[in-house]
Amino acid sequence: MTHTETLNILDEIESLVSDQLQVVSYKWLSRNFSLSSKTAKRLLKDFVDKHEKKGLEVVYTVSGWLKKRPSDYHTKLVSSSKLQEVEKEFNGTYFTHIYSVQASIPMDPAAIWNAEFVQAEELFKQPSATDNCLRDNRFCGISNCFVKRDIEGATANVTVQSKSGLNSSIPKVGHQAKSESTTAPAQNQSVKSSSDKEKPLPVSTSNKKNGQGDKSVAGAGGSLKNMWGRVPVKAEDGSAAVEVKNHDHSEAQKPSHDAESKGGSDDETRDVNVKRAPKNDSRKRKVIFDFSDEECEDVISLASPSSPKINPDSEQTKDSGPEKLDVRVSREIKADEPEVSEEDSQKNASADTSGARKNEKSKASSMEKIQASGSEAEVNPSKGRITDAPCSPKRKKVLKSRIDDRGREVTEVVWEETEKTAKKKEDSDDTSKKLNDGKSANAVNRAVAQKKSPAMGNAAATNAGGKAGSKKGGNVKDPKQGNIMSFFKRV
Amino acid sequence: MLELRLVQGSLLKKVLESIKDLVNDANFDCSSTGFSLQAMDSSHVALVSLLLRSEGFEHYRCDRNLSMGMNLGNMSKMLRCAGNDDIITIKADDGGDTVTFMFESPTQDKIADFEMKLMDIDSEHLGIPDAEYHSIVRMPSNEFSRICKDLSSIGDTVVISVTKEGVKFSTAGDIGTANIVLRQNTTVDKPEDAIVIEMNEPVSLSFALRYMNSFTKATPLSDTVTISLSSELPVVVEYKVAEMGYIRYYLAPKIEEEEDTKT
Numbered sequence: 154m155t156h157t158e159t160l161n162i163l164d165e166i167e168s169l170v171s172d173q174l175q176v177v178s179y180k181w182l183s184r185n186f187s188l189s190s191k192t193a194k195r196l197l198k199d200f201v202d203k204h205e206k207k208g209l210e211v212v213y214t215v216s217g218w219l220k221k222r223p224s225d226y227h228t229k230l231v232s233s234s235k236l237q238e239v240e241k242e243f244n245g246t247y248f249t250h251i252y253s254v255q256a257s258i259p260m261d262p263a264a265i266w267n268a269e270f271v272q273a274e275e276l277f278k279q280p281s282a283t284d285n286c287l288r289d290n291r292f293c294g295i296s297n298c299f300v301k302r303d304i305e306g307a308t309a310n311v312t313v314q315s316k317s318g319l320n321s322s323i324p325k326v327g328h329q330a331k332s333e334s335t336t337a338p339a340q341n342q343s344v345k346s347s348s349d350k351e352k353p354l355p356v357s358t359s360n361k362k363n364g365q366g367d368k369s370v371a372g373a374g375g376s377l378k379n380m381w382g383r384v385p386v387k388a389e390d391g392s393a394a395v396e397v398k399n400h401d402h403s404e405a406q407k408p409s410h411d412a413e414s415k416g417g418s419d420d421e422t423r424d425v426n427v428k429r430a431p432k433n434d435s436r437k438r439k440v441i442f443d444f445s446d447e448e449c450e451d452v453i454s455l456a457s458p459s460s461p462k463i464n465p466d467s468e469q470t471k472d473s474g475p476e477k478l479d480v481r482v483s484r485e486i487k488a489d490e491p492e493v494s495e496e497d498s499q500k501n502a503s504a505d506t507s508g509a510r511k512n513e514k515s516k517a518s519s520m521e522k523i524q525a526s527g528s529e530a531e532v533n534p535s536k537g538r539i540t541d542a543p544c545s546p547k548r549k550k551v552l553k554s555r556i557d558d559r560g561r562e563v564t565e566v567v568w569e570e571t572e573k574t575a576k577k578k579e580d581s582d583d584t585s586k587k588l589n590d591g592k593s594a595n596a597v598n599r600a601v602a603q604k605k606s607p608a609m610g611n612a613a614a615t616n617a618g619g620k621a622g623s624k625k626g627g628n629v630k631d632p633k634q635g636n637i638m639s640f641f642k643r644v
Numbered sequence: 645m646l647e648l649r650l651v652q653g654s655l656l657k658k659v660l661e662s663i664k665d666l667v668n669d670a671n672f673d674c675s676s677t678g679f680s681l682q683a684m685d686s687s688h689v690a691l692v693s694l695l696l697r698s699e700g701f702e703h704y705r706c707d708r709n710l711s712m713g714m715n716l717g718n719m720s721k722m723l724r725c726a727g728n729d730d731i732i733t734i735k736a737d738d739g740g741d742t743v744t745f746m747f748e749s750p751t752q753d754k755i756a757d758f759e760m761k762l763m764d765i766d767s768e769h770l771g772i773p774d775a776e777y778h779s780i781v782r783m784p785s786n787e788f789s790r791i792c793k794d795l796s797s798i799g800d801t802v803v804i805s806v807t808k809e810g811v812k813f814s815t816a817g818d819i820g821t822a823n824i825v826l827r828q829n830t831t832v833d834k835p836e837d838a839i840v841i842e843m844n845e846p847v848s849l850s851f852a853l854r855y856m857n858s859f860t861k862a863t864p865l866s867d868t869v870t871i872s873l874s875s876e877l878p879v880v881v882e883y884k885v886a887e888m889g890y891i892r893y894y895l896a897p898k899i900e901e902e903e904d905t906k907t
Contacts, residue, residue, distance in 0.1 A: 631800075634852055634898050635689070637895070639896070640877060640894075640896060641773075641894075643771070644771045
């Protein structure tokens with residue numbers, strides 16, 4: 154981080170703390186500016202050193218082993234006035250970091266992480282197409298094997314594993330594509346181009362001073378809104394698939410499959426790969442079982458990888474043969490920005506959906522879910538997904554497989570295709586897992602928040618519960634609910 | 645010495661029913677002007693303020709200001725033993741730790757005494773300033789109750805918006821959304837059926853339906869309810885208690901999200 158950037162952030166912290174009276178915690182800072190938490194803590198330290206005499210209140214987090222027996226490992230939030238006192242309670246080495254900076258110590262301890270909570274909620278509320286630090290688990294201290302970071306990872310502070318897996322997968326995909334089909338070169342180009350495009354995006358986001366912007370850029374969340382938003386996309390996929398049935402599944406799907414398998418070598422994806430690998434080789438049914446065990450979200454995710462590509466493919470597939478389709482798809486992907494493609498896909502989806510529903514009313518619900526997942530997939534433009542994009546015409550097959558899964562009847566209809574679809578499913582699973590990872594990351598963050606503030610008690614729990622839980626639970630306290638005490642003064 | 649004789653004893657029963665769900669324990673304050681209560685719910689989101697003026701009682705004697713801490717659930721249990729036509733008399737001694745409810749049947753042929761232990765309650769008394777509200781809606785209380793009940797089956801938050809077109813109650817939930825719009829309507833046979841909207845400034849606030857529903861427990865007390873809204877202030881939902889006082893519920897609004905959600 155450059156010196157000027159640091160200064161800008163310090164200025165921003167000052168305005169937040171002194172003008173807007175916000176509690177600026179290192180976590181908030183980290184998410185807002187896409188910094189690592191260490192950097193954020195350092196920035197806060199700089200800020201405190203700089204503005205020490207301005208009457209700031211600083212909350213420190215002190216962690217270490219307590220002196221008293223039995224000795225426990227303890228983490229405490231302490232205001233600066235009590236810091237020395239509390240530090241005496243700790244034995245030997247302990248760590249003191251700045252947790253937050255604020256204009257005054259809030260009466261309600263929950264206020265300390267209110268800003269964080271609101272921020273986390275916003276991050277998760279962002280459209281599924283955007284990637285953010287919570288969705289890709291960027292700053293979480295707990296690595297999540299289901300979260301893979303994409304090309305963007307190269308630019309930002311990311312987990313190492315995800316990067317390596319993605320990078321390795323990309324070249325291979327291109328190679329296989331060449332061997333298998335004439336369209337391969339086009340695909341490679343498209344992949345590269347897309348990757349090139351994507352790289353600049355993260356950079357720009359990281360450069361942005363405004364944390365909000367960064368967050369909005371990335372991440373696929375798991376909120377209901379996202380799921381609803383996805384529905385139309387799926388319908389598209391289904392219709393597109395119907396039209397494109399004859400397209401080569403092998404080309405597109407294999408590359409994606411390889412990418413996944415390679416990804417499996419990565420630490421993060423190991424478990425997933427191991428489980429799936431046998432399934433891929435074997436029949437669809439096994440795959441289906443796994444999916445059935447998993448939650449609906451996973452199912453949704455299955456279709457997701459193909460969705461971004463679907464739009465161009467579906468249009469062209471109608472007119473031309475499969476090979477041409479692939480090429481065009483790749484080109485379109487290159488030319489079009491992800492957002493544009495999403496819009497197209499949605500339009501297509503809406504149009505296609507009607508047809509799909511006619512065919513299968515009962516299956517419509519599943520289709521919708523799939524569509525929803527597709528939209529999420531669009532959000533995170535990853536290499537793996539890009540490779541999938543050419544395969545989009547095959548989506549229809551995927552849908553069929555889904556139906557098969559539920560009914561277990563149709564599996565035999567297309568054998569090879571089913572294998573391919575299975576691969577796709579795996580891909581989709583990965584994406585779904587990514588989505589899930591986003592959620593899990595959220596959960597982790599919230600859990601962390603709770604741990605940090607045991608004193609918060611009910612308030613903390615309610616915060617952790619978040620909106621998701623609050624809807625039905627009458628007793629759950631809504632973080633947005635105002636307090637009557639803030640309006641009337643005691644007599 | 646305290647002695648309050650309320651001929652229309654059912655009023656007190658209804659009052660208790662309308663606040664006991666919101667508040668568990670509360671201090672009743674008796675002064676020469678009346679019998680009052682102010683209490684917040686346990687989460688400090690809602691506040692209930694009750695006033696029964698001394699003129700409303702057939703006999704009102706309060707030698708010195710007295711604060712009686714009562715468990716409202718227990719008090720409600722005792723008052724339920726009174727008939728709807730009974731005359732209720734509340735009696736307490738200065739410095740005593742009990743309160744006595746005496747129920748007399750209208751024909752004076754049955755007299756029941758219930759003595760209840762008082763409790764010490766640390767209550768925070770809030771000063772509620774008189775404020776000019778941006779919008780005041782008066783409507784039939786059962787209509788309001790119905791709206792809150794209906795909306796709470798859809799969502800957990802109601803947005804009350806007052807514009808010159810009328811007052812809109814809207815909510816959104818997992819299954820969908822609901823909007824109920826009421827227009828001003830003063831041309832009705834019975835004045836209590838009128839919907840009167842005084843709007844100085846349009847206002848839109850969101851509230852937890854859970855609390856609104858507990859406010860509507862006071863519906864039997866009055867045919868009309870008055871909802872006073874002002875941005876930056878808690879909503880006031882007021883039910884008149886006969887001619888002798890009121891129950892006012894104050895509910896802090898939910899804080900709107902100000903951040904833009906642009907991507």
